[in-house]
Amino acid sequence: MHIEHAGDNEVVITGNIKSVEDSLLIKETINTLVAQGSQNIHLKIKDSLSITSTMIGYLMKLVHQEKVHLFITVGDSRLYSLLEELKLLQQFNVHLTEH
Amino acid sequence: MRVAGTVSGRRPGIRKQGALMPSRTDSNNVTSSDVAPANLVLLLVEDDLLSRDMLLIKLKHIFTHVEVAADGAKGLQLFRDQAPDIILSDQIMPCLSGLDMFRKIRAIDQNIPLILMTSFMDNDILLEAINLGVNRFIPKPFNHEVLVRVLTELKLEVSGKRYMEQCRLQEITLLRYRDQYNAMQQEAARRKERHVARHDLRNKVIYGADGIRWGITVTHTPRDILCGDGYTIRNLPDGRQLVFMVDAMGSGLSASLSALLATSFCNYLVDHATVSLKTLITGFQEYLNGILMEDEVLSCGFFLVDLMSRKLEMAVCGLPPLLVRTLDGLVRRVPGANPPLHGCSGSIEITTLSLSDIADVMVMTDGITDASLSESSTYRDRLENDFQASPTLAALLRRFRLHTVRGEQDDLTLLQLQRLDLPAAWNWRQEFEETGQRTGTIHGLLEALAGEIDLKREERSELEILLNEALTNDLAQGRLKAPGMLSASLWQGALSPLLTLELTDIWPGLDQFRNASEGSVLDNIRHHCDCAYIQDPGSRLLLLKTIVGGADYAH
Numbered sequence: 001m002h003i004e005h006a007g008d009n010e011v012v013i014t015g016n017i018k019s020v021e022d023s024l025l026i027k028e029t030i031n032t033l034v035a036q037g038s039q040n041i042h043l044k045i046k047d048s049l050s051i052t053s054t055m056i057g058y059l060m061k062l063v064h065q066e067k068v069h070l071f072i073t074v075g076d077s078r079l080y081s082l083l084e085e086l087k088l089l090q091q092f093n094v095h096l097t098e099h
Numbered sequence: 100m101r102v103a104g105t106v107s108g109r110r111p112g113i114r115k116q117g118a119l120m121p122s123r124t125d126s127n128n129v130t131s132s133d134v135a136p137a138n139l140v141l142l143l144v145e146d147d148l149l150s151r152d153m154l155l156i157k158l159k160h161i162f163t164h165v166e167v168a169a170d171g172a173k174g175l176q177l178f179r180d181q182a183p184d185i186i187l188s189d190q191i192m193p194c195l196s197g198l199d200m201f202r203k204i205r206a207i208d209q210n211i212p213l214i215l216m217t218s219f220m221d222n223d224i225l226l227e228a229i230n231l232g233v234n235r236f237i238p239k240p241f242n243h244e245v246l247v248r249v250l251t252e253l254k255l256e257v258s259g260k261r262y263m264e265q266c267r268l269q270e271i272t273l274l275r276y277r278d279q280y281n282a283m284q285q286e287a288a289r290r291k292e293r294h295v296a297r298h299d300l301r302n303k304v305i306y307g308a309d310g311i312r313w314g315i316t317v318t319h320t321p322r323d324i325l326c327g328d329g330y331t332i333r334n335l336p337d338g339r340q341l342v343f344m345v346d347a348m349g350s351g352l353s354a355s356l357s358a359l360l361a362t363s364f365c366n367y368l369v370d371h372a373t374v375s376l377k378t379l380i381t382g383f384q385e386y387l388n389g390i391l392m393e394d395e396v397l398s399c400g401f402f403l404v405d406l407m408s409r410k411l412e413m414a415v416c417g418l419p420p421l422l423v424r425t426l427d428g429l430v431r432r433v434p435g436a437n438p439p440l441h442g443c444s445g446s447i448e449i450t451t452l453s454l455s456d457i458a459d460v461m462v463m464t465d466g467i468t469d470a471s472l473s474e475s476s477t478y479r480d481r482l483e484n485d486f487q488a489s490p491t492l493a494a495l496l497r498r499f500r501l502h503t504v505r506g507e508q509d510d511l512t513l514l515q516l517q518r519l520d521l522p523a524a525w526n527w528r529q530e531f532e533e534t535g536q537r538t539g540t541i542h543g544l545l546e547a548l549a550g551e552i553d554l555k556r557e558e559r560s561e562l563e564i565l566l567n568e569a570l571t572n573d574l575a576q577g578r579l580k581a582p583g584m585l586s587a588s589l590w591q592g593a594l595s596p597l598l599t600l601e602l603t604d605i606w607p608g609l610d611q612f613r614n615a616s617e618g619s620v621l622d623n624i625r626h627h628c629d630c631a632y633i634q635d636p637g638s639r640l641l642l643l644k645t646i647v648g649g650a651d652y653a654h
Contacts, residue, residue, distance in 0.1 A: 057396040058394045
C-alpha cells in the first residue's frame with residue numbers, strides 16, 4: 001500500500017489496505033492533517049478491494065466524535081459494495097469513481 | 100588419601116561421569132557459590148611421595164578440593180567415584196601410566212580437562228597425548244610459576260564453561276516454564292470462551308408451526324486462542340430462540356474481550372430480562388457504550404426466531420448480508436439495516452423476515468466473506484454460488500476451505516437455521532422387526548437411492564458406514580432397539596441434493612442419545628454426515644448429508 005497527501009485535506013491511497021500497519025499509516029496521515037486544522041478530509045482509495053476493521057473504527061471516531069467531515073471516493077466496486085453492506089455509505093460520504 | 104579441605108561425598112555442582120551437565124536438576128536454584136572456581140575438584144595422580152607433597156602445597160592455594168591417587172589404577176577409580184573437574188597426572192607410574200589412565204577416562208568423558216606431567220616427552224608420547232585430547236603439558240621437574248599459571252587458566256576455563264552451561268540450562272528451564280504457563284493460560288481462555296458461547300439447541304430438533312421441524316447448527320473457528328468472534332444460541336422459555344453473533348472489529352486481546360463481554364452480557368439479559376428484541380438491544384447498547392473504546396466498533400446481529408409465527412426478527416449491525424434460500428432453491432442476500440455499533444450509535448432498526456417459504460438462513464462474520472481467494476479477490480466473490488450448491492453449513496464450509504488460502508483466515512463464525520422437513524423429491528421408508536434385518540434394510544435403501552441419483556462410490560461407502568454406525572453399533576449398545584423404522588428423503592432445492600435419514604425407534608432406546616449428545620456415539624455419527632439432530636420427545640434421530648453425486652463439487 002502506498003499513501004500520499006495532496007493539499008491540506010486530500011489523502012490518496014494506492015494498493016490494498018490489508019494490514020494493521022497500513023491502517024496505522026493512514027491514521028497517522030489523517031491525524032496530521034486534522035491536527036493542522038483540516039475539518040474536511042477527502043480520502044481517495046484508488047484500487048483497494050477491502051478495508052480493515054481498525055480503519056472503520058477510526059473513521060467512525062473521526063466522524064462521530066471529532067466531527068470531521070469525511071468524503072471517500074473508492075475506485076474498486078467491491079470496496080464500495082462492502083461499505084454499502086456495512087451501511088456506511090452515508091456516514092462516510094462514499095462515492096464510486098468511474099474508470 | 101584425602102588432603103585437608105576436601106569434603107567427602109558428592110558436592111553440589113559436581114560433574115556426573117561422561118556428561119557436562121551439572122548434577123543439579125533445578126537450575127533455577129543455582130547460586131553464585133555453585134559456579135565459583137573454589138568449588139572445582141582436582142584429581143592429582145602422582146606416585147612419587149615427595150613430588151605429591153610438594154604439589155599439594157601449591158594446589159591447596161588454587162583448589163579447595165583435591166583428590167589424590169598414588170597410581171593410575173587408583174586415579175581411575177577416584178575419577179569414577181568422585182567425578183573431579185580437572186585431572187593432573189604424572190606419566191610414569193606403576194599399574195597404569197598417566198596416558199593409559201587418560202585413555203580409559205576419555206572413553207567415559209570426552210570433555211574433562213587433562214594435564215600430563217612428564218620428564219620424558221618423546222614424539223610417541225606427545226602424539227598419543229594429543230590424540231587423547233590432553234589439554235596441557237607440564238614438564239618435570241616443575242617450574243612452580245608454570246604449574247600455577249596452567250592450573251589457574253584451566254580452572255577459570257572450566258568455571259566459565261560451567262557457568263555458561265548453567266545459564267543455558269536456566270534459560271531452557273525458564274522457556275519451558277513460560278511455554279507451560281502460556282499453554283495453561285491459552286487452555287483456560289479457550290475454556291472460558293466455550294463456557295460463554297452457549298448453544299442450548301445443539302443437535303436438538305426445534306418445532307415450528309404445523310409441526311415443521313427446524314435445527315440450528317454453528318461453526319466457530321478462532322484464528323487465535325482468544326477470538327474476536329462470539330455467539331450464543333438460547334432457547335427462551337416461551338419457545339422462541341434468540342441467536343446472537345458478534346464480531347468485534349480489530350484484532351488481538353481487545354477485540355476478544357469486547358466479543359466475550361458482549362456475548363456474556365447478552366446471555367445475562369436473556370437469563371434475567373423479558374426478551375423483546377427492542378428492550379434487549381436497548382440494554383445492550385447502554386452496556387456497550389461503557390465498554391467500547393472510542394475508535395472501536397462491533398459488528399453483531401440479534402436474531403429472534405419465532406417458528407410458531409414463522410418469522411425471524413433481526414437487528415443486524417455491520418455483519419455481512421444473510422444468505423436466505425427458499426424452499427424452491429432461490430437464493431437471495433439480505434443485508435443488515437444498521438452500520439457496526441460504536442460508542443455513539445443511534446437507534447437500531449429491527450427488520451422481520453418471513454420464514455413461511457424459507458428452507459434455510461445462513462448468518463456469518465466477515466471471516467468468511469473477507470477470506471482471500473487470491474491476491475485480488477475474496478471469498479465474497481463466490482460465496483453466493485457456493486451457498487447455492489450447499490444445502491448445509493458443513494457443505495458450504497468444505498467449499499470454503501477448498502477455495503480459500505489456508506493460514507490467512509480470520510476468526511470464522513457461521514450459523515445456519517435450517518428447516519428439516521423439506522419438500523422431498525424422493526421418499527423411502529422401511530420398518531425392521533429384528534436386529535438381523537438391519538443389513539438388508541441398509542442395502543435396500545442404498546439400492547433405492549442409487550436408482551434415484553448418481554451416487555459416487557465413496558459416497559455409497561460413507562453412507563453404508565453411517566447407517567451401520569447409526570443402526571448396528573447403537574443397537575449393540577442398546578441405544579436403538581428393534582423394531583424400528585428407517586426413512587430417507589431427498590431435497591433438491593440446492594444444487595447438491597440433501598439426503599435426510601430418519602431413524603425412528605418405538606422403544607425409548609434413543610433417549611440415551613439425548614443424554615449423550617456430546618458423547619462419542621453421536622460424535623462418530625456426525626463424522627460421517629453433515630449434521631445430526633435428535634427429536635425430543637419422539638425417539639428419532641435425523642442425519643443430514645449432502646450428496647455430491649457425479650458432479651464434482653469442487654467447481
